[in-house]
Amino acid sequence: MKSSSRPQSATSLPRAPRDDESRRSSRYLVLMGIRIACFILMVVITPYGWYTWVLGGAAIVLPYIAVVLANVGANVRRTGAENPERALPATPSAPFIPGQDAPVLRIEETRAVERPRDSSDGQA
Template sequence: MKSSTHAQSATSLPRAPRDDVSARSVRYLITMGVRVLCFVLMVVITPYGWYTWVFGAAAVFLPYIAVVFANVGSDGPESTAENPERALPAEPAPPAPSETDDRVIRLTETPRLDPPRERDVPE
């Protein structure tokens, strides 16, 4: 069980699995769409020449590339979360001169130190 000394920040959470799967599926489908296009171009474009072999090689190797790209996790710069605690100052800033006005009255309450006497207790 993990023990953390402080609460995890919302900006340091990893990407949601649903969003990650969705992004990987889109990458896979785009790459496979390019593969189908290469296959169609290989068959349709005549006269056959060196480009036919290029389209054929792309149609053969793009499934491997599509799977590799789809399996790559979200390790890009958009997934690195920034810890907001680093942006906070280490100590509070000194009060501005306008905040130390003499007209301000500050009251604080302290606990009672002596026990109540009998005449102080209401009946």
């Protein structure tokens, strides 16, 4: 896991589902508008020639492309997103030099000591 020393950025978060849906539907509608324009230009422009076939092919292929692009979410195409989990560095912060004492933390448990009762507690 990659460790980073900088704080997480709000821009590394994925898009909200509502914003992602709006972006995908607007892209779909734009491509369908281009398809309609291709179909109209194919019929209206005369004399018919090679461009008629190109416009007809675009009118046939664009719905497939529009549906595929509309179904691709933002998280599939996005690369380099940061993982929100923090990772510990793989190497120690200070190198250990043989012959020197390594810093050691010692934690010891002691038995709970019962404190003497004070006469001010109200008990006799």
